[in-house]
Amino acid sequence: MFVQLLEVKPAILPTKALPSVKQLASELAKLSATDLNQAAELIITWIQQFPEERKVFQKVFQKTKDLKKIAQPSAVTWTFPNLQIIEETETDVIITPAPQAKPISLLSHLIQAVKQWIQNNQNNQ
DSSP: OHHHHHHOSSOSSOGGGHHHHHHHHHHHHTSOTTOHHHHHHHHHHHHTTOHHHHHHHHHHHHHHHHHHHHHOTTOEEEEOSSEEEEESSSSOEEEEEOTTOOOOOHHHHHHHHHHHHHHHHHHTO
């Protein structure tokens, strides 16, 4: 969801979030690829400073999820560079290799998404 928050167009996070996103990127870059729980904690703590944006994103995310359920009633799928997340129910999630995927850790993908958001928003200032 965090990567989707960064990638959604038009942007939900304001450009004034740039210094904060840079700090988050710095903290994420210090983690090893296996520190996913610590990365999740950092992201959860970080996103709490944007309550309005989080509400907007949750609405967008839920609508997208609802639309995908209409198209595929048994599963919602998100494809990342090397994995697919298939949500069977609200509590059952399957993570599988993505078809024809280039191997990349989930943390690396997060860091790349944060860096891309930073780059895009520095260019827009």
